[in-house]
Amino acid sequence: MAEIVVVESKRAAGELVAASVRRLIEAKADTVLGLATGSTPLPIYAALAESFRSNPIDVSRLRGFALDEYVGLPPGHPESYRAVIDRDVVAALGLTPNNIHVPNGDLATLEGAGAAYERAIEAAGGIDLQILGIGRTGHLGFNEPGSSFASRTRVKTLAPKSRADNARFFPTPDDVPRHCITQGLGTIRRARHLVLLAFGADKAAAIAAAVEGPVTASQPGSAIQLHEHVTVVLDEAAAAQLANLDYYRYIWANKPAWQGI
């Protein structure tokens, strides 16, 4: 079962996960992080930046792989996930740019980009900790409902709901790309530790389906139930539709501190 942690704020969520990431880096300087974009993981990156500032640590060997990228945006487009990762993660945390990878959404070289990304993750020894958000459709990365639990990095078509949700980042809704390249659910499931965050009432149904619903490709988030080490960090609003919430609170309240997440 996933471990469910309900926190009082996004900041507290960020600090909890950042502490865990920091412990990983202290134990293994070339830790491989799975990076997510979207608004959800920002408190983690902010807490990590603060942690590295107040108590410096060598992060020059830290490696990272982003979950996904839009297909066909011109290079350097400010809303490409490459640009977002460069800005919010690489620059903000002082990481080594060449160590941080994003799937290649360039139309000219799209064929083979998924397989190349899989090879790069494998060559790095796999992902130690994968940060995840969840879409209102239940998507992880951009694995929309119907995605195979065995899928690997490949091109997908964005669901209309996901395009609408991401329209806020583009001049007009029509400017949101229709295609993306995303790590598959099979890729995500190979990471050694999954940390899924969600905030706000909009995410409550997707979280309940992921944590307690049937395991089904119709709810990509439910793939977490097949993984042996998952931490789900939620605010009260995102946790509100969990049937066994009291039980999860009881487990967390009684967890020995030495266990970490």
Ligand code: GLP
């Ligand atoms: C995005 C990303 C996902 C993300 C999700 C939720 O479009 N492709 O990786 O988890 O949708 O986004 P947000 O965190 O902004 O709610």
